Amino acid sequence: MSYLKSAALAAALTLGTAFGGHAATIYDETTSGTDLFTFGGSTLTAFSFDVPVSGDYLFEVSAPSEDMISVLYSFGTSGTTSYAAYNSGTSFVATLTANVDSAVDYLLAIYVDGIVSSISLTVSEVPAVPLPAGLPLLAGALALGGIVARRRKTGTADTDLAVPGMV
Known part of the structure; x- marks a missing residue:
């Protein structure tokens, strides 16, 4: 036996x-006060950031309301812009491509249904298994x-x- x-x-x-792995955080910021745009009972904010390497990244959005839509805009090398919308609540995983030609690779716009006092975003690399x-x-x-x-x-x-x- x-x-x-x-x-x-x-x-x-x-x-x-x-399965053990450590996710490196590349972006961690909280927006509050005048950095939040409120209109018609809703809140909107945006975070811009650069990714060091291409790969999968975990986005964790924290707000007092979980009824939110996140739109991820990417800025291409030839000036092209594309976007993807996520209505997944507080977290989602996206595959990002690093762009060495610009200082800002991505912009994440977050729309929250309701007036909130702060919104936080943490972007981490998804560890390879x-x-x-x-x-x-x-x-x-x-x-x-x-x-x-x-x-x-x-x-x-x-x-x-x-x-x-x-x-």
Whole structure:
């Protein structure tokens, strides 16, 4: 039964380290007071920022009201502008492309249904998950567990592997 424990421990360690990652925060700001534009019972604000490298980023928006729409504008290298709207509440993940030609790559406009006193935005890199690197270790642990189980099933004793004179 100890081989099952060993295989389970190897699997837990492999998967546990594969999912461990640290997200680097690239932008963290709170807007309040006169920086918020209020009109007709709603609040609007915008955050502009630059991304260091292309990849997936996690946007976390914090406001007293969760009824909000976020519109992410990107500024291309040839002066083109594109946008994507997110009506997902407080957080979403977007794939961003770094633009070395401009100081500001992106602008996030946030529209909140209701008058709020502050809106916060945190943008973090989504950490890469190195799961494929851990799979050979997991496969090796499971194979070793299978070999041990097969030896016990066929009746081969562990003493057959012992060095002569050491038993």
